[in-house]
Structure formats: C-alpha cells, structure tokens
Amino acid sequence: MAYKIILDPGHGGSDPGATFNGRQEKDEALGLAMSVGKLLENAGFDVAYTRTTDVYNTPFEKATIANNMRGDLFVSFHRNSAPNADMYNGVQTLVYNDQGLKAELARNINENLVALGFADKGVVERPNLVVLKRTKMPAVLIEAGFINSAVDNEIFDNKQNEIAQAIADAIIDTLYDRGIHANDCKPNNSQSYSVQVGAFRNRQLAESLNLQLRRQGFPSRVVKEDNLFKVRVGDFRTLDNAVAMELKLRLLGYNTFVVS
Numbered sequence: 001m002a003y004k005i006i007l008d009p010g011h012g013g014s015d016p017g018a019t020f021n022g023r024q025e026k027d028e029a030l031g032l033a034m035s036v037g038k039l040l041e042n043a044g045f046d047v048a049y050t051r052t053t054d055v056y057n058t059p060f061e062k063a064t065i066a067n068n069m070r071g072d073l074f075v076s077f078h079r080n081s082a083p084n085a086d087m088y089n090g091v092q093t094l095v096y097n098d099q100g101l102k103a104e105l106a107r108n109i110n111e112n113l114v115a116l117g118f119a120d121k122g123v124v125e126r127p128n129l130v131v132l133k134r135t136k137m138p139a140v141l142i143e144a145g146f147i148n149s150a151v152d153n154e155i156f157d158n159k160q161n162e163i164a165q166a167i168a169d170a171i172i173d174t175l176y177d178r179g180i181h182a183n184d185c186k187p188n189n190s191q192s193y194s195v196q197v198g199a200f201r202n203r204q205l206a207e208s209l210n211l212q213l214r215r216q217g218f219p220s221r222v223v224k225e226d227n228l229f230k231v232r233v234g235d236f237r238t239l240d241n242a243v244a245m246e247l248k249l250r251l252l253g254y255n256t257f258v259v260s
Ligand SMILES: [Zn+2]
Pocket: 010, 011, 017, 018, 025, 078, 079
C-alpha cells in the first residue's frame, strides 16, 4: 500500500477564510494544495484531498474525512491574516504539539519557504485547532504568508511553482529521513531497489542533479550515506521495475546503477 497523504485546502464554499483586495484565502489554499498534490503524485505518493472544489466542510468534518480515508499524513493549507494590512509578514506552520515527525516536517516546510524569501514566523503549537487535534495521523497546518501583506503576496504570486515544490520537497525529504518511501506504509519493512544516478561530496551538486531529474518527471531524492550525497530515483519492490527505470534514465544519458 502506498503511503497516503491527505491535503486539506483551508476553508471553502460559504467560508472564504481571510480576504484582502479581492483575494480569498479559500481559493489560494485550494490552488496551492492542488499544485503540491500533483508533485507528490509524481513522486509516487497516494494523494487525497478533503476538497477539490469550492465547498464548505467544518474542520471536524475535514478531520473525519481524513480519518475515514486512512491517511498517513495530513497537510492543511491556509494563508495568514493580520488585523491591519502590512502589519506582519512571513510563513508559519502550526502543529498540535512540537514533537515527532510533524514537528520536523513543519521546520522543513518553513526552512524551504524561507529560502524563497519569506520571513520565518516559526513552528507554533496549536493544540485546540480541530484539524490538528482530531486527525489520527501526523498533521501540520501551513500559513503560507499573510494575505494582507504586500511583501508576502509578491512572493506568493511570483513564485507559485517554487512554493509548491518547496512544500512537496519538505514532505518527501522529511518522510525519506524516516525511512518512509512512497510505496511503503511502514518504514523499511522490506527490501527495495532504487536507481542511483550520482554520488557527490558536495550537497549542492547532488541537489542540482536531483532538481534536474525532478523537472524531467523522475521521482528522485538525495540520500546522505557514508559522507556522500547520493541521488536516487524510485523505490521499487522488484528488481525488474528498477531495471526498467534504469533503462529510461540511460536513454537520457545518465550513468546509473541499481542499489538495494
Ligand atoms: Zn485559514
């Protein structure tokens, strides 16, 4: 069974969330969630949504939808709002408590978004938020900048693809660090095969090859092992599937070998 990630676009329908100069939080949350979902699907994850259209569900209903779909991870998308325009700016990720996988994920999301120019408003515990409290899986809620901040909106509008990629990368990398792969429910529960495309002492070289592969649609990632940054594609249960992937990569000129 593939690892299932539930994406929750905040608000919806009769509840627009925060609004500012014609912008509505519910629309921006939906657009971002759908973009992140496509990237996670490309990486092999099972992705489901609490909504894909402009409908309203209560936070309790959203948590129940996620629980009924037996999600392994829950990510809620929102935009923040301050009492006055341009009062605050920056990204913030909320968690039920600052522990475990969700806390690591929240930090990685913030770190990746800060790299795009957002200020870091940190990881904040919000034990009373229903979608964080009632979901039976690790859950985070991303406040992707303030909807009434000119600074944040400039980044949000001009770097839409980068923001989606930053969040998807944070999810994939956090899970991978825990040994959770797209095709597993549990970490390291059986033998698997990947195709190694490069190994570098320099992390940036590995990250740039990784980015190039992702842009070509390959589910690649960077793994740190024996002081090297190794770029690997896929996570297969059978050697045959890894060999088939290797063939595709070799046709594009990559030097590869299969690792288990
Ligand atoms: Zn919201």
